[in-house]
Amino acid sequence: MSFIRKKPEVKHTWGDYKFVRALSSGAFGRVLNMTQIENNKQVVIKRVQYVNDEEKKIADDEVKMLKLAQSKHIVKYLESFTYDLDLCILIEFCSGGNLRVLIEAMKKMSIKDRKMKSYMPFYQMLSSLAHIHSLGIVHKDLKPENVILDKNGNSKTADFGLQKKMVSKSYLRSAGTAVYSPSEAHMQNKMTFAKMLTGIHPCAGKTQLDTIENIKKGKMVVPIPDYNQGELKDILMRMLKMDVYKRPTAKQLLDSELMQFQAQIDNANEKKDNKGENEESNKRLMNLNQKFDNQKLRKKKKEEEQIKPSxxxxxxxxxxxxxxxxxxxxxxxxxxxxxxxxxxxxxxxxxxxxx
Structure with a gap:
């Protein structure tokens, strides 16, 4: 069956951009930080091979899904054009680095600060996953490097190169980076969140092969720390279940009281544009999170007192x-x-x- 391939909408060409630095490279192609010459605006250009029909289909599908999945917690798609033998996919540049950088910085934080700092990125990742799952798309390589941060510290899910359209609700195949690819693709978010809280991969082994084996067996080497209590611990334990049918979806986790609270903060922060306002919002976020944790502790203590004998x-x-x-x-x-x-x-x- 023959068909006419739809050409990508062209607004700019390679000559309109100036190279700044290489961000990453691999079998998929190269990811470059570029500057648009006419306005000095920074962008990210992903160059992927665009020669044979198979390569063209993969690249076109990535653009298609990226366009389809646009939301405030998904990296913004700008445009695409061909140059030499590559398709150049342009996305927004986020100056805050990626989640890997944040996780490394969080290792030096106090337990309390690390816990508070983890809530919002986790909520924003869940929000992006719930959105793409509702469109029938599953992310096949969700890891800290593929979650980027804007100048205000907001998380955005990126790298749609390994995303696949779900053929059915029982779609359970796994691909992508080994140590962030558990038995089923949706568990990757749990791995990332657990590492944010503990600073260590929950299934970490002595070698990468040991780690992969632990993931396959559902063996959690690093236990959930005692400072994670209440609804937070409940969320983690539910996400850790090996049985996919007993594990909650991203949407179900977003319905939890803790995530609903983060949603309110996220919506309030969205209205803030300048740095000063965002710093003030972050302070309020810390205070509100502390207040929320205190309410949880009081509730738990009250429940224990009711059970506890006089x-x-x-x-x-x-x-x-x-x-x-x-x-x-x-x-x-x-x-x-x-x-x-x-x-x-x-x-x-x-x-x-x-x-």
């Missing part, structure tokens, strides 16, 4: 235990006394019968 109940319990011990001792002596009496009676009967 002093009077404890005293009665101790008293009952003492009475029980005394009773058992008395029963023991009673048996011994009965045995002694029986022996005496038998002896007396024996002597009487002999006479």
């Amino acid at each position: 002093k009077g109940q404890k005293y009665l319990k101790k008293k009952n235990i003492k009475y029980m011990k005394d009773y058992l001792i008395w029963k023991k002596y009673q048996r011994q006394l009965n045995n002694l009496i029986l022996k005496k009676i038998k002896k007396l009967h024996y002597l009487t019968g002999k006479k």
Whole structure:
């Protein structure tokens, strides 16, 4: 069956941009930081091979899905054009680096600050995943390097090169980076979030092969720290389930009280544009997160107190235990006394019968 390939809409050419630096490269192609000459605006250009039909289909599909998936937590698609033997895909440049950089910085933070700093990127990743899942798309290489940060620290999911259109709801194949590719593709978000909280890959082994084996077996080497309690721990434990049918979807996790709270903060921060306002928002975010955690702790303490026995109940319990011990001792002596009496009676009967 023949078909006419739709040419990408052209607004600019390679000559309109000036090279700044290379960001990454691999079998997929090259990712470059470029500057648009006419306005000095920085962009990212991903150059992928565009020669044979298979390469063209892969590249065109990436552009198609990137256009389809546009949202505030997905990297912004700008345009695409051909140059030499490559298709150049232009996306927005985010100056905050990627999530890997943030995770490394968080290792030096206090437990409290690390925990607070993890909530928003996790919410924004969940939001992007829920959005693309609703479109029938699954991200096949979700890892810290593929989550980029803008100048205000907002997370945006990128690299659609390994995204696939889901053929059915039971789509469970896995591809992409080995140590962030668990048994099913949706668990990758859990791996990233757990590493943000602990600073260590949850299935880390002595070697990469050990790590991959741990992932396959669902063996979590690094336990969830004790400072992760309440709904946060519940979310992590639910995401860790190996059975895909028992594991929550991104949408279900977004419905949790903790993530609903982050959604309110995210929506409020969206209205802030300048740096000063965003710094103030971040301070309020920290305070609100602390308040939320305190509310959770108070609620948990109250629940424990309801279950916990009162002093009077404890005293009665101790008293009952003492009475029980005394009773058992008395029963023991009673048996011994009965045995002694029986022996005496038998002896007396024996002597009487002999006479």
